[in-house]
Amino acid sequence: MYPRCRILVDALNVPMREYFRNIYRGIWTVLIGMKVTFMHLFTPAVTIQYPDVKLKLPERARNRLYVNMDDCIGCFQCDMACPVDCFKIETVKSLPTEDLGMTSTGQKKRLWVTQFDIDIAKCCYCGLCVYPCPTECIKMTDVYEFSEFDRHNLIYNYATVTPAEAAEIKARTAEYEKEQAAKKAAAAQAAAAAKAAQPAPAPPSGNPPPSPPAQSPS
Amino acid sequence: MEQVLQNLLHNDILTYVIMAVVPLLWILPYALFAVWLERKVSAHMQDRLGPMRTGGWHGWAQTLADILKLIQKEDIVPSAADKKLHFVAPYLVFIGSYAAFAAIPFSSAYIGSNINIGLFYVIAVSSLVVVGLLMAGWASNNKWSLFGAVRSAAQIVSYEIPTALALLAVVMVAGTLNLQTINQAQTGWFWNWYLFQKFPFIFIAFIIYFVSSLAETNRTPFDIPEAESELVAGYHTEYSGMKFAMFFLAEYANMFAVSAIGSTLFLGGWNSPFGDFLSGPFWGVFWFLSKGMFFVFVQMWLRWTLPRLRVDQLMYVSWKVLTPWAFACILGVGFWLML
Amino acid sequence: MFETDIPKFKTSTGRSLRNEEMIINMGPQHPSTHGVLRLELVVDGEIVIEVIPHIGYLHRCFEKHCEAMTNYQQVIPYCDRMDYVAAMNMEYSYVLGVERLLGIQVPERVEHIRVIMLELQRIASHLIALGTYGLDVGAFTPFLFMFRDRERILDLFETTCGARLLYNYIWVGGVSHDLPPGFIDKAKAFCKYFRPKIKEYNDLLSFNDIFIKRTANVGVLPADVAIAYGSSGPMLRGSGVNWDLRRDDPYSIYNRFQWEVEVGKGEMGTVGDCWDRYMVRMREMEQSANIIEQALEQMPEGDVQAAVPKRIRPNTGDLYVRTESARGEIGFYIVSDGSASPYRVKARSPSFVNLSVLPEICRGAMIADVVAIAGSTDIVLGEVDR
Numbered sequence: 034m035y036p037r038c039r040i041l042v043d044a045l046n047v048p049m050r051e052y053f054r055n056i057y058r059g060i061w062t063v064l065i066g067m068k069v070t071f072m073h074l075f076t077p078a079v080t081i082q083y084p085d086v087k088l089k090l091p092e093r094a095r096n097r098l099y100v101n102m103d104d105c106i107g108c109f110q111c112d113m114a115c116p117v118d119c120f121k122i123e124t125v126k127s128l129p130t131e132d133l134g135m136t137s138t139g140q141k142k143r144l145w146v147t148q149f150d151i152d153i154a155k156c157c158y159c160g161l162c163v164y165p166c167p168t169e170c171i172k173m174t175d176v177y178e179f180s181e182f183d184r185h186n187l188i189y190n191y192a193t194v195t196p197a198e199a200a201e202i203k204a205r206t207a208e209y210e211k212e213q214a215a216k217k218a219a220a221a222q223a224a225a226a227a228k229a230a231q232p233a234p235a236p237p238s239g240n241p242p243p244s245p246p247a248q249s250p251s
Numbered sequence: 252m253e254q255v256l257q258n259l260l261h262n263d264i265l266t267y268v269i270m271a272v273v274p275l276l277w278i279l280p281y282a283l284f285a286v287w288l289e290r291k292v293s294a295h296m297q298d299r300l301g302p303m304r305t306g307g308w309h310g311w312a313q314t315l316a317d318i319l320k321l322i323q324k325e326d327i328v329p330s331a332a333d334k335k336l337h338f339v340a341p342y343l344v345f346i347g348s349y350a351a352f353a354a355i356p357f358s359s360a361y362i363g364s365n366i367n368i369g370l371f372y373v374i375a376v377s378s379l380v381v382v383g384l385l386m387a388g389w390a391s392n393n394k395w396s397l398f399g400a401v402r403s404a405a406q407i408v409s410y411e412i413p414t415a416l417a418l419l420a421v422v423m424v425a426g427t428l429n430l431q432t433i434n435q436a437q438t439g440w441f442w443n444w445y446l447f448q449k450f451p452f453i454f455i456a457f458i459i460y461f462v463s464s465l466a467e468t469n470r471t472p473f474d475i476p477e478a479e480s481e482l483v484a485g486y487h488t489e490y491s492g493m494k495f496a497m498f499f500l501a502e503y504a505n506m507f508a509v510s511a512i513g514s515t516l517f518l519g520g521w522n523s524p525f526g527d528f529l530s531g532p533f534w535g536v537f538w539f540l541s542k543g544m545f546f547v548f549v550q551m552w553l554r555w556t557l558p559r560l561r562v563d564q565l566m567y568v569s570w571k572v573l574t575p576w577a578f579a580c581i582l583g584v585g586f587w588l589m590l
Numbered sequence: 591m592f593e594t595d596i597p598k599f600k601t602s603t604g605r606s607l608r609n610e611e612m613i614i615n616m617g618p619q620h621p622s623t624h625g626v627l628r629l630e631l632v633v634d635g636e637i638v639i640e641v642i643p644h645i646g647y648l649h650r651c652f653e654k655h656c657e658a659m660t661n662y663q664q665v666i667p668y669c670d671r672m673d674y675v676a677a678m679n680m681e682y683s684y685v686l687g688v689e690r691l692l693g694i695q696v697p698e699r700v701e702h703i704r705v706i707m708l709e710l711q712r713i714a715s716h717l718i719a720l721g722t723y724g725l726d727v728g729a730f731t732p733f734l735f736m737f738r739d740r741e742r743i744l745d746l747f748e749t750t751c752g753a754r755l756l757y758n759y760i761w762v763g764g765v766s767h768d769l770p771p772g773f774i775d776k777a778k779a780f781c782k783y784f785r786p787k788i789k790e791y792n793d794l795l796s797f798n799d800i801f802i803k804r805t806a807n808v809g810v811l812p813a814d815v816a817i818a819y820g821s822s823g824p825m826l827r828g829s830g831v832n833w834d835l836r837r838d839d840p841y842s843i844y845n846r847f848q849w850e851v852e853v854g855k856g857e858m859g860t861v862g863d864c865w866d867r868y869m870v871r872m873r874e875m876e877q878s879a880n881i882i883e884q885a886l887e888q889m890p891e892g893d894v895q896a897a898v899p900k901r902i903r904p905n906t907g908d909l910y911v912r913t914e915s916a917r918g919e920i921g922f923y924i925v926s927d928g929s930a931s932p933y934r935v936k937a938r939s940p941s942f943v944n945l946s947v948l949p950e951i952c953r954g955a956m957i958a959d960v961v962a963i964a965g966s967t968d969i970v971l972g973e974v975d976r
Contacts, residue, residue, distance in 0.1 A: 067556050080298075
């Protein structure tokens with residue numbers, strides 16, 4: 034046996050006065066409700082007809098991201114701040130001879146940003162990447178109509194260097210690094226040879242002779 | 252109108268075919284229009300706009316576009332469904348709703364079938380809808396559809412009684428079941444309408460009739476069978492494409508049918524409310540249609556205002572409120588007539 | 591159906607007939623279960639004998655994500671997404687916990703702004719709860735009216751922080767943006783606009799006889815059962831228990847404002863029925879409007895980012911913090927191991943606990959009532975499943 038259905042019991046054992054009061058209340062509240070909806074027939078609509086009419090979003094609206102690559106110094110702050118890891122950034126150190134220019138905030142750029150991808154499908158539009166940027170180059174715009182047919186088109190490539198250029202830069206830098214490493218190695222060897230040519234000073238009794246400097250490529 | 256056609260064509264069969272087709276000329280465009288109207292009325296009551304784009308001016312072609320879309324949809328039948336019943340059900344519902352128009356007078360010159368038991372026929376034929384709904388619910392092989400169908404059967408059958416009793420009160424005053432005669436007895440200014448006769452009994456009978464007719468057509472507050480929020484779509488959950496469109500159109504046709512009966516019996520049908528002013532066979536059509544559309548509008552108005560009654564409350568209203576009061580009205584009218 | 595007990599019919603020879611029960615599934619795709627919730631109903635005709643809720647369809651590993659975050663700040667967008675309908679409340683609870691762990695005090699202006707946002711969010715959340723509840727019982731129009739009013743609140747939020755639903759606004763130590771110019775006037779205008787609307791909702795829905803018949807005496811939750819199950823928020827207050835964390839376990843500056851705690855009184859039926867819970871929410875909206883107006887009056891000047899720490903590195907320790915959200919008591923249990931990323935964050939969501947009452951109060955109701963009862967618990971599945 035399960036508990037009886039209370040509502041049925043209440044609905045059935047209704048005394049006479051209650052019965053008439055119910056009917057009266059039923060009809061009266063229905064009429065009040067009808068009056069409310071009827072009045073609303075004459076209030077103007079609160080909706081606008083998108084896409085013919087579009088609302089202007091407020092200034093602080095957080096929609097699609099935009100990166101001004103001229104100001105990007107490749108510091109990875111936005112990448113570290115992002116909770117969903119939608120950034121893919123790659124930087125290459127520039128050679129001392131190359132001049133990458135200055136950002137609009139007055140910082141000298143020292144890194145080539147060879148890849149700066151944002152997967153806007155992963156982005157959760159939290160805006161956490163905007164605050165840490167030292168040059169304020171990443172912003173949230175008010176663009177909200179950017180659906181694509183192909184999911185891969187939602188990976189936005191902001192880098193201003195083409196892949197070919199990027200490969201070139203990497204090759205140049207790698208070569209420069211190699212040259213520097215070779216020069217350093219040669220210099221270290223020459224220093225070691227010069228050191229070996231000099232006679233070692235007589236060590237004071239009891240003290241162990243000083244050990245030769247370790248040869249480590251810098 | 253029958254005479255006119257006979258004289259023109261001298262051909263019995265053609266005459267009767269044309270007579271039969273005329274209501275269809277009204278009903279089919281009306282159904283399209285009523286769906287659009289429902290959407291517009293609901294939209295404006297809810298402070299929004301409704302269809303605006305299809306066809307230009309306030310989206311008048313929206314229903315047309317919907318029907319075209321539904322026609323080309325794939326007709327999905329659940330694999331474990333009862334195929335024959337599943338196929339027949341929407342047509343039964345459609346037929347039940349549309350056949351009622353045969354005996355309803357659209358004007359003094361036009362009535363599909365001027366039978367002496369017109370009212371009886373109308374009430375009987377519109378009960379066919381129950382069979383269709385039960386078939387739809389059962390054949391879908393879906394527990395929720397079954398729920399919807401069973402509730403619907405209980406509801407419609409229960410509400411037939413107050414409907415018939417309320418109409419009976421008018422029949423007692425009119426003395427005939429012939430709808431054309433009932434209409435002709437209400438000629439004159441609007442105080443000749445049956446609504447204001449034997450006050451307040453017929454007035455109460457009218458309220459009872461209107462409320463019961465809401466239940467007959469499964470409209471809120473009695474739309475438990477198709478309660479969207481509980482049963483997804485009730486008995487027509489498993490229907491797609493044209494069959495779904497049939498259910499839809501049948502519902503709107505039914506709405507107009509009950510409005511038409513109500514306006515015929517209580518509000519003077521095709522009679523002008525101003526006596527001889529603006530009356531005549533063509534004006535009759537206008538008055539009849541406007542009165543019908545007015546009640547259709549009130550039905551829509553109620554739908555967007557009220558929440559839904561639970562099944563047992565629905566039954567309570569029918570058996571414990573409407574039926575006793577309908578009996579009381581009949582008694583009242585009876586005594587009045589005797590005195 | 592007109593019997594008080596479903597009879598076991600017996601033949602004249604004494605053999606009793608079998609009444610078959612039916613198992614029917616409500617959800618996970620269902621217009622009324624407020625999200626992906628599966629309710630397994632065992633019914634005998636229309637009467638429900640048992641309800642077994644199945645959850646987990648929206649589980650998104652919030653707690654595991656928190657452990658993988660590199661700092662406490664990054665957790666806040668995830669908190670938003672748990673109770674997406676009342677995101678400010680969710681964020682605030684977590685941020686309060688971290689601030690207590692760090693031991694920092696936020697400026698007065700920040701406190702006022704936070705209270706305003708929290709109360710605005712409470713109104714917005716209740717509007718959804720009541721609107722969808724009307725939809726569940728069949729009234730389509732109040733839903734749209736309430737959403738129209740909610741739009742105004744969301745517009746206020748959008749001008750402040752840029753987002754309409756998932757804000758990432760309340761930060762550890764402050765808020766992300768100061769109030770934009772004109773906000774105070776707009777918020778005051780909203781409160782003035784909103785109070786007559788509550789009267790309109792009452793006319794249209796609350797005191798409508800059909801609505802009362804659907805919700806009064808339905809799903810009665812006795813006070814002791816509510817407390818035993820750990821319910822909170824309007825579920826608990828609807829049962830007559832006068833308990834509100836803003837007053838009884840005070841946090842922020844709530845103790846400076848004059849407002850009433852709304853409690854269900856059983857006006858239309860029994861204390862603790864669906865109508866009481868519905869009305870508690872309706873009246874709470876009015877009280878929230880009171881709080882907002884008072885906070886706007888008392889708003890001091892200041893820098894909202896003054897107390898935001900550069901690096902969030904709490905000492906090793908743990909704490910449990912609880913605040914009153916629109917749905918009830920949100921709790922966060924935060925364990926810190928001294929590093930910049932949280933060691934463990936457990937979220938105690940009110941909807942999860944409130945949902946557990948459902949099997950108890952649905953017994954003996956009809957299927958239509960189950961919908962009404964589930965709607966009155968006001969669950970958000972994002973919160974239930976986390």
